[in-house]
Amino acid sequence: MTAATITSKGQVTIPVDVRNRLGLESGDRIEFSFNEATGRYEVYPATRSLTSLKGIVKKPAKEVSIDDMNQAIAEHGASAR
Secondary structure: OOOOOEOOOOOEOOOHHHHHHHOOOOOOOEEEEEEOOOOEEEEEEOOOOHHHHOOOOOOOOOOOOHHHHHHHHHHHHHHHO
């Protein structure tokens, strides 16, 4: 198991073997997620670029116009009151 020390400012240096396994480089961001099942925090690299997300959401079968979107927003807003 790899360990690190927390500084008085709450900072931690991520050990090189952990950085390598996660593919982290200087300036990268990481995310912490609490796993309810295990009661532990998990660390994930947050290094995906916006362009890497392209294609995750499929195009709708029918195109939606701006007017249709505005109408749906207005209807949803009215029902929320």
